[in-house]
Amino acid sequence: MMLDSTDSYVTEDGRTIGGVVMEMKNITLRFGGVVAIKDISFDIREGEIRAIIGPNGAGKSSMLNVISGFYVPQDGEVLFHGKPRPHMKPYEVAQQGIARTFQNIALFEGMTVLDNVMTGRLNKMNSGLLAQAIWRGKAEQEEIENREKAEKIIDFLEIQHIRKTPVARLPYGLKKRVELARALVSEPSILLLDEPMAGMNVEEKEDMSRFILDVNDEFGTTIALIEHDMGVVMDLSDRVVVMDYGKKIGDGTPSDIRNNQAVIDAYLGVAHD
Amino acid sequence: MFYREAGDFKTSYTDDNQTFPIKFDRYRYYVVLAVAFGIIPFLINDYWANAFLLPFLIYSIAAIGLNILTGYCGQVSLGTGGFMAVGAYACYKLMTAFPDVNIFFHVIAAGGVTAIVCTAFGLPSLRIKGFYLAVATLAAQFFLVWLFNKVSWFYNYSASGQINAPERTVFGVPVTGANTEAWATYLFCLVFLAISAIIARNLTRGMQGRKWMAIRDMDIAAEIIGVNPMRAKLSAFAVSGFFIGISGALFFAVYLGAVEVGEVFGIQKSFLVLFMIIIGGLGSIFGSFAGAAFLVLLPVALKLVGVDLLGWPTDIVAHIQLIIVGALIIIFLIAEPHGIAQLWRVAKEKLRLWPFPH
Ligand SMILES: Nc1ncnc2c1ncn2[C@@H]1O[C@H](COP(=O)(O)OP(=O)(O)OP(=O)(O)O)[C@@H](O)[C@H]1O
Ligand SMILES: [Mg+2]
Numbered sequence: 001m002m003l004d005s006t007d008s009y010v011t012e013d014g015r016t017i018g019g020v021v022m023e024m025k026n027i028t029l030r031f032g033g034v035v036a037i038k039d040i041s042f043d044i045r046e047g048e049i050r051a052i053i054g055p056n057g058a059g060k061s062s063m064l065n066v067i068s069g070f071y072v073p074q075d076g077e078v079l080f081h082g083k084p085r086p087h088m089k090p091y092e093v094a095q096q097g098i099a100r101t102f103q104n105i106a107l108f109e110g111m112t113v114l115d116n117v118m119t120g121r122l123n124k125m126n127s128g129l130l131a132q133a134i135w136r137g138k139a140e141q142e143e144i145e146n147r148e149k150a151e152k153i154i155d156f157l158e159i160q161h162i163r164k165t166p167v168a169r170l171p172y173g174l175k176k177r178v179e180l181a182r183a184l185v186s187e188p189s190i191l192l193l194d195e196p197m198a199g200m201n202v203e204e205k206e207d208m209s210r211f212i213l214d215v216n217d218e219f220g221t222t223i224a225l226i227e228h229d230m231g232v233v234m235d236l237s238d239r240v241v242v243m244d245y246g247k248k249i250g251d252g253t254p255s256d257i258r259n260n261q262a263v264i265d266a267y268l269g270v271a272h273d
Numbered sequence: 274m275f276y277r278e279a280g281d282f283k284t285s286y287t288d289d290n291q292t293f294p295i296k297f298d299r300y301r302y303y304v305v306l307a308v309a310f311g312i313i314p315f316l317i318n319d320y321w322a323n324a325f326l327l328p329f330l331i332y333s334i335a336a337i338g339l340n341i342l343t344g345y346c347g348q349v350s351l352g353t354g355g356f357m358a359v360g361a362y363a364c365y366k367l368m369t370a371f372p373d374v375n376i377f378f379h380v381i382a383a384g385g386v387t388a389i390v391c392t393a394f395g396l397p398s399l400r401i402k403g404f405y406l407a408v409a410t411l412a413a414q415f416f417l418v419w420l421f422n423k424v425s426w427f428y429n430y431s432a433s434g435q436i437n438a439p440e441r442t443v444f445g446v447p448v449t450g451a452n453t454e455a456w457a458t459y460l461f462c463l464v465f466l467a468i469s470a471i472i473a474r475n476l477t478r479g480m481q482g483r484k485w486m487a488i489r490d491m492d493i494a495a496e497i498i499g500v501n502p503m504r505a506k507l508s509a510f511a512v513s514g515f516f517i518g519i520s521g522a523l524f525f526a527v528y529l530g531a532v533e534v535g536e537v538f539g540i541q542k543s544f545l546v547l548f549m550i551i552i553g554g555l556g557s558i559f560g561s562f563a564g565a566a567f568l569v570l571l572p573v574a575l576k577l578v579g580v581d582l583l584g585w586p587t588d589i590v591a592h593i594q595l596i597i598v599g600a601l602i603i604i605f606l607i608a609e610p611h612g613i614a615q616l617w618r619v620a621k622e623k624l625r626l627w628p629f630p631h
Binding site: 102118139 | 285286287472475476479480481483484486487489490491493494495496497498499500501502508512556
């Protein structure tokens with residue numbers, strides 16, 4: 001199936017996938033002598049779940065960091081809604097509606113679950129320092145409106161019972177869920193998930209998969225996720241990018257990828273020349 | 274079973290967001306306010322005002338200021354003494370330049386000036402963190418003291434190099450100068466503390482506080498979810514400087530009346546206020562009060578017990594004080610970084626469910 005960048009189509013399970021929202025064009029990223037990403041291009045379509053897979057050290061997290069504005073590639077550009085994106089600080093990227101979670105959980109350990117989630121609303125709140133100091137009128141109003149949104153996500157991800165618990169006291173699986181809540185509550189148009197299920201048991205993985213599908217389905221959020229569990233990737237994603245040693249070795253639907261010789265070699269550990 | 278949460282249900286987010294969500298806490302807060310404003314002014318005498326109440330009120334404001342910067346935003350500062358000096362000298366220059374303006378506004382303006390100076394010295398925090406930032410603020414401390422000694426414009430060219438607070442009144446009652454009464458100076462400082470505490474509480478429970486804490490807990494993640502790190506850090510320096518400047522102005526104008534900068538606002542002051550928030554509790558407004566009360570009362574109590582009661586020599590008691598403070602700092606840093614405030618919280622949590630813990 002060949003699609004234009006503006007075409008849309010309907011998936012087997014009835015979701016509409018739109019045109020390209022984000023495009024990586026010939027991205028190259030080096031750290032000193034290490035080439036983490038070598039001339040990679042791919043795109044992400046509106047409403048799809050796009051997986052990025054590859055062995056350890058392939059450069060997957062680096063790719064998300066480029067999208068987040070955290071790493072600046074030496075070559076290539078990122079197109080957002082068809083326009084080349086100028087160099088942006090991470091917080092500016094966040095303001096554009098791109099939210100993410102991290103491979104190693106990056107929550108605010110000293111704050112409660114509720115405060116962590118509320119922090120995710122920060123781009124939606126704009127009362128000034130003085131208004132907040134007085135806490136009457138707009139500041140209080142805003143706090144309550146945004147609290148309602150936060151509580152909705154907290155309900156959605158089934159973490160009501162730990163609302164007031166400091167994050168440092170939570171087990172790993174719940175932390176991952178809180179981090180997803182913090183990203184989701186900002187109502188992102190694109191959600192980047194770096195190994196959302198790493199280190200989870202089967203049951204937790206099932207829960208997490210369900211949440212990801214629900215997010216995509218209910219909010220129409222475009223999702224790019226990195227995942228090692230092939231079963232999960234094949235189940236969840238509409239399209240997959242495969243990376244190995246910084247290079248793109250495959251790009252297509254899950255069934256394309258399953259039958260791609262280069263991908264099979266990379267996963268079976270065939271020697272590189 | 275007086276202290277209870279059970280049965281105290283919240284039906285709106287406004288209720289749940291209150292500073293004192295539990296009824297009993299709220300009543301206790303009103304009682305404290307009533308005693309502070311309505312009873313103590315009638316009982317106060319010069320000894321208690323000077324030995325405990327005034328320094329407690331003024332240091333509490335400074336501790337709140339430093340706690341916002343260090344406890345909430347995670348930026349260590351050893352420049353508190355220097356910033357208090359900025360407040361003191363700003364207040365002095367304003368008092369002498371505009372004698373007709375009410376001292377209340379001079380103190381506020383002194384806070385404003387200090388906020389600007391503190392923000393300027395906070396600029397290195399955009400590049401450096403932790404230990405290196407502490408050293409940079411230490412440089413600010415020494416530079417500011419040197420500046421106020423060196424440039425005689427700051428002390429209006431007085432021969433002694435000191436600054437002296439002229440008499441100023443509020444509603445006709447003197448609050449600075451030689452003819453003040455204990456209740457008036459006490460109330461004047463109390464008003465500033467009450468306002469500072471309310472502002473600090475409002476800022477820290479809302480989005481601004483979350484941005485500060487996000488920077489403190491993990492600055493990279495904070496930036497990736499949309500916190501502008503420059504704004505968050507500099508606003509912490511500004512708000513912190515505002516409170517510290519007010520406390521410096523009050524310390525000079527109301528409490529001491531005359532100040533020689535190196536003696537009063539030296540590096541010891543920076544450490545004293547830092548110890549207050551470590552012992553009281555980092556990242557807690559209540560902890561700022563607790564730490565200030567503790568370190569102001571400790572020497573008074575030790576003198577009462579050691580010197581007056583047991584007849585020990587003064588210098589031994591002074592050394593005991595140093596040992597106690599040193600030991601407490603180590604204990605709190607290692608065992609309970611959230612200080613007295615956390616011990617208090619744990620005690621309350623136990624009480625909350627007492628007598629049925631399950
Ligand atoms: N900040 C950095 N400085 C130096 N080298 C880096 C940095 N970040 C990543 N690298 C290097 O870039 C390469 C790709 O790393 P990356 O973290 O993107 O891999 P990954 O595909 O996410 O692997 P994993 O599955 O283990 O998470 C690795 O060789 C890594 O050592
Ligand atoms: Mg990775």
